[in-house]
Amino acid sequence: MPLRPVLQFPDRRLREVSKPVEAVTDEIRTLAQDMLDVMYDEPGIGLAAPQLGVPLRLVVVDVGWTEEGAEKSPRVLVNPEIVHAEGRVSWTEGCLSVPDFQAEVERAAKVRLRATDLDGKPVEIDAEELEAVCFQHELDHLDGVLFIDRISRLKRSMYVRKRMKQLRQERDEAGPERASEGAGQG
Numbered sequence: 001m002p003l004r005p006v007l008q009f010p011d012r013r014l015r016e017v018s019k020p021v022e023a024v025t026d027e028i029r030t031l032a033q034d035m036l037d038v039m040y041d042e043p044g045i046g047l048a049a050p051q052l053g054v055p056l057r058l059v060v061v062d063v064g065w066t067e068e069g070a071e072k073s074p075r076v077l078v079n080p081e082i083v084h085a086e087g088r089v090s091w092t093e094g095c096l097s098v099p100d101f102q103a104e105v106e107r108a109a110k111v112r113l114r115a116t117d118l119d120g121k122p123v124e125i126d127a128e129e130l131e132a133v134c135f136q137h138e139l140d141h142l143d144g145v146l147f148i149d150r151i152s153r154l155k156r157s158m159y160v161r162k163r164m165k166q167l168r169q170e171r172d173e174a175g176p177e178r179a180s181e182g183a184g185q186g
């Protein structure tokens with residue numbers, strides 16, 4: 001089965017507040033597997049369900065998996081919540097939904113996260129450094145927040161302009177092709 005596409009900025013669905021997962025059904029398990037497949041394929045170290053257009057509070061992460069061939073240790077987190085945060089750390093972040101851009105973001109250095117796993121069992125994780133940053137980044141997605149919302153207004157507007165230009169170019173390039181396809185059919 002082909003992988004589900006990752007929504008990209010400025011897709012409005014990335015701005016929705018996701019709903020809690022009511023019960024871990026086969027559908028949720030399939031979604032989690034699809035999310036892992038996409039994450040490892042991209043590759044990325046985390047993915048939230050709304051990035052695939054599903055507004056549910058479900059994320060997958062694997063911060064150890066930084067190169068192809070490395071051992072995978074995926075975590076699937078259902079209804080994750082940060083229950084404690086402390087310290088500050090700056091990290092250069094990127095996002096599969098924000099193409100061609102990275103920026104330094106300040107976040108809590110340590111977090112305690114509570115969630116349930118795919119068997120409905122509660123999990124509690126104390127995370128720091130990259131893992132803490134990754135959890136905060138993915139949980140933001142569940143509230144419709146992107147990392148570019150957490151950088152300076154100037155940097156954000158520079159990115160937004162660049163992205164809009166890129167989209168216009170893509171549209172222009174696709175334009176004549178589509179036109180000729182249309183002509184062929186006509």
Ligand SMILES: [Zn+2]
Pocket residue numbers: 094095096097137138141
């Ligand atoms: Zn992201």
